[in-house]
Amino acid sequence: MSTNTRWRTAGIYRPPVNARATPPARPDALAQLCRTANTVRAYIERTALREAGMTWTTYDVLVLICARRVVETRVVAAEVGIAKATLTNALSLLVDRDLVQRQLHEHDRRRVVVRPTQAGVDLARALRQRVHAQQANLFAAPGLPPTHDLAHVLRVLAVRTRPEDTNTGEERTR
Numbered sequence: 001m002s003t004n005t006r007w008r009t010a011g012i013y014r015p016p017v018n019a020r021a022t023p024p025a026r027p028d029a030l031a032q033l034c035r036t037a038n039t040v041r042a043y044i045e046r047t048a049l050r051e052a053g054m055t056w057t058t059y060d061v062l063v064l065i066c067a068r069r070v071v072e073t074r075v076v077a078a079e080v081g082i083a084k085a086t087l088t089n090a091l092s093l094l095v096d097r098d099l100v101q102r103q104l105h106e107h108d109r110r111r112v113v114v115r116p117t118q119a120g121v122d123l124a125r126a127l128r129q130r131v132h133a134q135q136a137n138l139f140a141a142p143g144l145p146p147t148h149d150l151a152h153v154l155r156v157l158a159v160r161t162r163p164e165d166t167n168t169g170e171e172r173t174r
Helices: 003-009 029-052 056-068 073-080 084-096 118-139 147-161
Strands: 100-104 112-116
Touching: 029 056, 029 118, 056 073, 056 084, 056 112, 056 118, 073 084, 073 112, 084 100, 112 118
Parallel strands: none
Antiparallel strands: 100 112
16 A cells, blocks of 8 residues: 555544444433433424524523513523523523513612513513423323423422522522
8 A cells, every 4th residue: 555545545434344333322311311401492492482583591581580570680590500691692682672671780789680571571471382382292292201290300400400609599409
């Protein structure tokens, strides 16, 4: 084999001719949980949120703000589980669309609170109905545990993995 030929074939993968095919690696529970969360999130964005121009993050932030009516931005970031920079981007979109309002905290002018507008409340209500309809479709399959059992397990995992300094008042279940 000439030097020129070796150079052209270097870096090309050639599977062994007589090797047995190895079974695909099975993900552990945590990897499967993350992969499933990603695919479900993409499914919900595609089927319920895209028409309204929302992502899961903007939807989640909007619904939380509407549920709390007035909430500090640091609490929103901790509860949704996103970075403050990600929250800033989501809030910018929601403010530009007149779905929420940012205001300075009345007692501490360094802190910011957010409130929903009526348009935000209306959109959140409509989107929740779409999301719940898609959720009902997903959980209608036989063999799945009741949704309240699954939701409880996932909530316990979320609380256990939340950093201590961002605990939003929920008990940490051990």
